[in-house]
Amino acid sequence: MELEKAYQKITALCARREYCCSDIRAKLLKWELEAGEVEQLMQQLIQQDFINEGRYAGVYVRDKARFNKWGPTKIIWNLRQKGLSEEVIKDALATLEEDVFGSQLEQGLRQKLRLLRQDDPYKRKQALLRFGASRGFAFEEIAAVLDRLKAEGLL
Structure with missing residues (x-):
């Protein structure tokens, strides 16, 4: 061409x-x-500003967090795969509201819990842990939400 x-x-x-x-x-x-x-x-x-990695990262982070309900770990990993610098990734993640990921994780785990057909509480908890991890959330965040669900008597 x-x-x-x-x-x-x-x-x-x-x-x-x-x-x-x-x-x-x-x-x-x-x-x-x-x-x-x-x-x-x-x-x-x-x-000519047709390509701007900072702008791209900001749009990517907002879209994946809002529409795909991805956690920060999965978003960071995908942006690294695209070759973006750590500074650009960090700045893009900083543009999100403080508790976007926490509320999405809790909402996703509650929805997944309703869909689970497991009677064994251990297997239900493991399924929820795998689900949260596959969405890109840290174990500590998932465990905190699961503790809240257990306190509410849902788990």
Whole structure:
């Protein structure tokens, strides 16, 4: 693909939604551009603010926390996979409200508890622990919510 055509196509993509550098670099390499051309386009896109990793991380964190109900561990892991720096990730997580993750964890565990068909309390607790961990929450946070559920007589 020609460099100018690739630039027009990639700017149209970036204008529609946020991308990180690794996503754009992978697209450009898939279009069989040379490494030098890819780096040239990347620098141009960053300078023109089509790509902004801080902005991307902020949108990613808000979307995954709000819509996917992911915890901080899973979000951090996925952002690291995309090659974002620890500072960018930390700043993005700081933009969320204080107790977003805690309320989502409790709501998710309550909903999961209603769906469980286990009679054995040990197996129910293990299922809830696995569920919380798979959503990206720390063991301590999950255990605290489970203690509250037990105190309410639900577990």
